[in-house]
Amino acid sequence: MSQNAFLQAVQQYDFFTENGALSHSTTGSALVDYFAKCGTYRDREQEEVNADLNKLWNDSPLIALMIVFYVRNISRKSRGFFTSTEVQKGQGARDEFRKAIVFLATNHPEVLQKNLWLIPVVGCWRDLWHEDLINxxxxTQVYDLVQRGMQDEDMRGLVAKYLPRIRSKGQTYTEQHKARNEWARGLCKVMGWSEKEYRQFKSNPAHSAHQFQRVMSAGLWDELDFSKIPGKALFKLVSKRGKDGHTTLERHNQIERYTEWIKAQPVAKFTGYVYELLLAARGPRTTLPEKLTFDRQFDGLIEQARKDRGGLSGNVWCALDTSGSMMAEAAPGVTAFDICVGMGIFFATLNEGAFKDHVIMFDCTSYAKSFKGTFTEKVQQIMGTTTAWGSTNFQSVIDAIVDVRRKNPKVPLSDFPETLLVVSDMQFNAVNGETAQTNYDAAMEKLAAVGLPKINIIWWWVTGRGKDFPSTLDDEGVTMIGGFDGSVVTLLLGGDEVIDAETGEKRKPNAYESMLKALDQEVLRQVKL
Known part of the structure; x- marks a missing residue:
């Protein structure tokens, strides 16, 4: 953590946002630089990933490894090779993780071997034979791991579900098909199986992961148990329409039965992102079973985020960037604005304090907004009145807080926001059109001028497009994080103070210490060098 004071100073206040605001080229830590944005990364070049991970590895191989597995970790309780007592939270990102595994396989194969077993724990068995990793x-190591999975009661069904099927010669169309056939036949050789025995293992009725698919394939729709259907599959059955304009459940006359079932459920499973539900829910012709499904699945995400640690406590105000730059694509076919609004609804719903269901939005100016009702109702309320346009005037959020202090001095300090959760691409306008101050420094100065304490800030990236950082490790009470799964935020809040190594005095955690807090999870402690 210690750094030459000159080198530290020369890398601060040395960069600008796309809108001309003074900023920083680094937080002061390569680990924090990567952690802040890694959850948003999609489709980067392997060389770019390698360059980042080389820097991380030189700083701390152990923390670098924890971040890599955090990137892939699907928020859920771990089971199988490792059973956690709490929900383990991460970003569920696949592409960046696979490229990180390529980096490890090339540069640190012995470390990867020690941690290979964690891949299906934090992610999916299918990751092991994805086209990016299959060769x-x-x-030998992967086959050994698969055999261990077959012997594990919690893993066996998932192994059977995700093993690649062996295609006949007439159905082998691509190089990827050939590679998977070769891989599967190699496993058959190791297991001493014929291809028929391999197929029998995959289709064994004892493997419940396949059960709902078997029922549908047999045409036994009236016997379909909706509670056994995985969240993503349920989402598609209810909302995906074919060429005939009907969903699968409509096509097989299951809507009435399904609607009665979903009405009775407090929550429904879903392992996707909130923005996926938002994109499906914002249409003007959403049907009742669709609305009920999206609402229950959103409630399931909220329930899971609250498990073990509770929701967002204290006065946490979510600030949503609705500027024009948020219309940039953050994931295939998805804008940063879509993700931002979904995260805003998620954070505001997760909030358990006075700011529950309240947000402030900012573009050229800022405006506070509250919403009520179910998830789909909140989506309609916010998407029906909000568009992404204009510039990115973050100072308007701070000005709104300062104006309340000036105009209503009797409002207790305890009623003001304690934490500002800023969901953005961080490409802010220059302060007052000038480049003398960063947005963070200007914000703290304005608050102090009216007698308000420093506010905690969580900078939450929904796209890592920008190359700058609004704060550094020198700024206490600051967290820098990003991604499309917001549940990890519950690990970051709390009244913790740390003892400053240099002054010996108590202070709020900085971005490095907040990162370590997010990484301090049962499953991530299992990584080994």
Whole structure:
């Protein structure tokens, strides 16, 4: 953590946002630089990932490894090779993780071997034979791991579900089909199986992961148990329409039965992102079963985020960037604005304090907004009145807080926001059109001028497009994080103070210490060098 004071100073106040605001080229830590944005990364070049991870590895191989597995970790309780006592929270990102695994396989194969077993724990068995990794990972090690999975009661069904099917010659169309056939036949050789025995293992009725698919394939729709259907599959059955304009459940006359079932459920499973539900829910012709499904699945995400640690406590105000730059694509076919609004609804719903269901939005100016009702109702309320346009005037959010202090001095300090959760691409306008101050420094100065304490800030990126950072490790009470799964935020808040190593005095955690807090999870403690 210690750094030459000159080198530290020369890398501060040395960069600008796309809108001309003074900023920083680094937080002061390569680990924090990467952690802040890694959850948003999609489709980067392997060389770019390698360059980032080389820097991380030189800083701290152990923390670098924890971040890599955090990137892939799907928020859920771990089971199988490792069973956690609490929900383990991460970003569920696949592409960046696979490229990180390529980096490890190339540069640190012995470390990857020690941690290979964690891949299906934090992610999915299918990751091991994805086209990006099928010819990268050591085949013998992967086959050994698959055999261990077959012997594990919690893993066996998932192994059977995700093993690649062996295609006949007439159905082998691509190089990827050939590679998977070769991989599967290699496993058959190791297991001493014929291809028929391999297929029998995959289709064994004892593997419940396949059960709902078997019922549908047999045409036994009236026997379909909706509670056994995985969240993503349920989402598609209810909302995906075919060429005939009907969903699968409509096509097979299951809507009435399904609607009665989903009405009775307090929550429904879903392992996707909030923005996926938002995109489906914002249409003007959403049907009742669709609305009920999206609402229950959103409530399931909220319930999971609250498990073990509770929701957002204290006065946490979510600030949503609705400027024109948020219309940039953050994931295939999805804008940063879509993700931002979904995260805003999620954070505001997760909030358990006075600011529950309240947000402030900012573009050229800022405006406070509250919403009520179910998830789909909140989506309609916010999407029906909000568009992404204009510039990115973050100072308007601070000005709104300062104006209340000036105009209503009797409002207790305890009623003001304690934490500002800023969901943005961080490409802010220059302060007062000038480049003398960063937005963070100007904000703290304005608050102090009216007698308000420093506010905690969580900078939450929904796209890592920008190359700058609004704060550094020198700024206490600051967290820098990003991604499309907001549940990890519950690990970051709390009244913790740390003892400053240099002064010996108590202070709020900085971005590095907040990162370590997010990484301090049961499953991530299992990584080994």
């Amino acid at each position: 990268v990972l050591d085949r």
